[in-house]
Amino acid sequence: MKSLYFDTELSLREVPMPVRAPGEALIKVLMAGICGTDREILKGYSGFRGIPGHEFVGRVVECGNPKWMGKRVAGEINLACGHCSWCARGLGRHCPARTVMGIVNRPGAFAEFVALPEANLHEVPEEITDQAAVFTEPVAAACEILEQMTIAPGTRVALIGDGRLGLLVAQVLKQAGADVTLIGRHEWKMALAKSWCVSVSTEGTNELAAGSFPVTVDATGSPRGLGEALRLVEPRGTLVMKSTFHGAANFDATKLVVDEVTLLGSRCGLFAPALDLLRRGRVRVEPLITKTFQLNQGLEAFKYLNQNSVLKVLLDMR
Amino acid sequence: MKSLYFDTELSLREVPMPVRAPGEALIKVLMAGICGTDREILKGYSGFRGIPGHEFVGRVVECGNPKWMGKRVAGEINLACGHCSWCARGLGRHCPARTVMGIVNRPGAFAEFVALPEANLHEVPEEITDQAAVFTEPVAAACEILEQMTIAPGTRVALIGDGRLGLLVAQVLKQAGADVTLIGRHEWKMALAKSWCVSVSTEGTNELAAGSFPVTVDATGSPRGLGEALRLVEPRGTLVMKSTFHGAANFDATKLVVDEVTLLGSRCGLFAPALDLLRRGRVRVEPLITKTFQLNQGLEAFKYLNQNSVLKVLLDMR
Numbered sequence: 141m142k143s144l145y146f147d148t149e150l151s152l153r154e155v156p157m158p159v160r161a162p163g164e165a166l167i168k169v170l171m172a173g174i175c176g177t178d179r180e181i182l183k184g185y186s187g188f189r190g191i192p193g194h195e196f197v198g199r200v201v202e203c204g205n206p207k208w209m210g211k212r213v214a215g216e217i218n219l220a221c222g223h224c225s226w227c228a229r230g231l232g233r234h235c236p237a238r239t240v241m242g243i244v245n246r247p248g249a250f251a252e253f254v255a256l257p258e259a260n261l262h263e264v265p266e267e268i269t270d271q272a273a274v275f276t277e278p279v280a281a282a283c284e285i286l287e288q289m290t291i292a293p294g295t296r297v298a299l300i301g302d303g304r305l306g307l308l309v310a311q312v313l314k315q316a317g318a319d320v321t322l323i324g325r326h327e328w329k330m331a332l333a334k335s336w337c338v339s340v341s342t343e344g345t346n347e348l349a350a351g352s353f354p355v356t357v358d359a360t361g362s363p364r365g366l367g368e369a370l371r372l373v374e375p376r377g378t379l380v381m382k383s384t385f386h387g388a389a390n391f392d393a394t395k396l397v398v399d400e401v402t403l404l405g406s407r408c409g410l411f412a413p414a415l416d417l418l419r420r421g422r423v424r425v426e427p428l429i430t431k432t433f434q435l436n437q438g439l440e441a442f443k444y445l446n447q448n449s450v451l452k453v454l455l456d457m458r
Numbered sequence: 459m460k461s462l463y464f465d466t467e468l469s470l471r472e473v474p475m476p477v478r479a480p481g482e483a484l485i486k487v488l489m490a491g492i493c494g495t496d497r498e499i500l501k502g503y504s505g506f507r508g509i510p511g512h513e514f515v516g517r518v519v520e521c522g523n524p525k526w527m528g529k530r531v532a533g534e535i536n537l538a539c540g541h542c543s544w545c546a547r548g549l550g551r552h553c554p555a556r557t558v559m560g561i562v563n564r565p566g567a568f569a570e571f572v573a574l575p576e577a578n579l580h581e582v583p584e585e586i587t588d589q590a591a592v593f594t595e596p597v598a599a600a601c602e603i604l605e606q607m608t609i610a611p612g613t614r615v616a617l618i619g620d621g622r623l624g625l626l627v628a629q630v631l632k633q634a635g636a637d638v639t640l641i642g643r644h645e646w647k648m649a650l651a652k653s654w655c656v657s658v659s660t661e662g663t664n665e666l667a668a669g670s671f672p673v674t675v676d677a678t679g680s681p682r683g684l685g686e687a688l689r690l691v692e693p694r695g696t697l698v699m700k701s702t703f704h705g706a707a708n709f710d711a712t713k714l715v716v717d718e719v720t721l722l723g724s725r726c727g728l729f730a731p732a733l734d735l736l737r738r739g740r741v742r743v744e745p746l747i748t749k750t751f752q753l754n755q756g757l758e759a760f761k762y763l764n765q766n767s768v769l770k771v772l773l774d775m776r
Binding site: 366381389403406 | 503693725
């Protein structure tokens with residue numbers, strides 16, 4: 141089958157079809173999305189070698205359990221052992237023996253087919269288009285914040301970063317009742333956010349008073365966001381770190397300790413709440429799609445992503 | 459009156475007596491303790507100029523309210539405005555208008571007398587010696603962890619740093635029911651901790667498995683402790699940052715986000731629970747006193763503190 145393969149560099153490569161293990165489904169990939177983590181992988185993050193890609197929608201073509209046959213599905217990306225204490229607590233996404241599709245020791249979705257355990261599958265409701273279903277994983281990542289902390293209605297949240305993830309987090313927190321201020325650099329993305337009734341600041345964080353938000357979120361995907369989020373958070377407040385980037389972060393330890401700030405690392409989330417938000421139209425993802433490429437244009441798609449004016453790029457395998 | 463005064467360097471200096479404002483008490487300092495923060499101040503932390511010192515016990519010699527006259531007291535170090543929303547929530551130690559005795563815009567206790575608002579005073583119970591009462595502030599700082607998070611009985615805690623604060627945190631968490639492992643570098647301090655039924659590791663953190671503690675505490679007072687505490691904390695665990703040091707901290711952002719770690723800055727605490735623990739002998743502080751100097755030997759005391767074998771150094775003004 142055709143795939144995008146990362147070795148020392150990314151290439152279009154013919155590879156053998158995935159072999160379905162017991163309990164797994166073979167899935168024909170319909171569409172996949174390129175994410176910031178994929179770009180980090182190309183820079184060396186997680187030392188991954190193989191087929192990247194962890195945002196996708198597909199159709200089950202082979203499966204032990206007949207209930208999945210022919211179903212359109214999204215798939216949770218962490219493959220947990222199912223037996224350890226983490227798995228027992230419903231935290232398979234922290235299972236120490238886990239693999240992660242397209243990120244850690246497991247082929248991803250930038251290919252014609254992918255295999256995944258049935259336990260990872262979620263049927264995609266009819267109301268959700270293929271294009272929108274690709275966003276299930278990043279919307280789940282945005283929803284994860286609500287799993288980790290309580291945000292009371294009306295809570296003022298400063299969200300730094302108007303990239304793909306930032307624009308999803310903005311909507312997820314807004315629909316949960318938060319009073320979100322998005323701090324970004326791009327007028328056109330801010331205009332999008334405004335259409336969702338999110339407050340915006342294009343002047344950067346400088347126009348906002350230090351220590352003026354009980355909750356701040358860094359979704360910049362770069363080390364600079366952390367410092368800005370730390371400046372804006374009030375004493376005893378919570379800074380959610382939603383950026384995955386390769387390398388060390390630097391921050392003012394004195395401020396963190398003196399103001400007793402809580403810094404909360406946040407990653408993958410559950411698919412069920414994400415699919416529910418997408419089905420009910422509470423999170424709008426179509427406006428985030430800049431361009432769609434065919435799988436065999438994959439290298440071009442990654443290059444295209446480097447432009448400033450790009451939000452989400454999809455790969456179409458249909 | 460005699461005082462230790464920090465300008466560009468520390469000196470013994472004759473200064474005017476403190477002027478007691480309305481609502482304040484004038485206190486004859488009996489004993490004071492030198493803390494890690496005092497040493498950071500001498501390196502430039504907080505840009506403080508004046509009389510340092512924030513750990514003390516004294517006797518009220520002048521006061522508007524007769525109930526305090528002649529009482530032996532310890533004093534909360536944050537001087538809050540009393541009117542803002544922080545003060546209304548009982549969080550005067552985060553009041554944005556606050557001064558902090560011996561640290562931010564307010565003379566400290568390394569002098570014969572100090573003035574403090576009556577609202578900051580706590581009477582020291584008879585059972586507590588002058589020497590032990592000096593530890594009220596650092597014991598309160600250790601207790602602050604229990605104000606900020608719930609530590610269930612039996613919770614495994616890795617505590618890094620066998621300095622003064624580390625040895626207090628060990629005892630406070632132990633008496634709260636935690637299963638504490640103290641990681642230090644000094645056999646004699648470890649022997650002390652063992653006598654309090656705290657597990658110890660003198661091999662450093664290397665002998666302990668990565669991600670093996672639900673709670674870790676960095677009390678090293680240096681940037682290195684953060685990395686070690688981050689290595690030891692398990693996914694979804696909490697890393698309490700109890701170190702105040704001057705400058706930037708560096709940490710592995712990927713680990714924090716991927717493992718969804720909570721990093722909790724922790725500083726000053728309430729005096730009431732600390733005095734209660736001292737009164738009931740639940741925290742032993744006398745073994746931590748290495749040497750006591752007279753106030754006019756203050757410069758010598760600070761020099762003495764640089765030796766490796768020193769824990770707590772007190773100043774005696776009685």
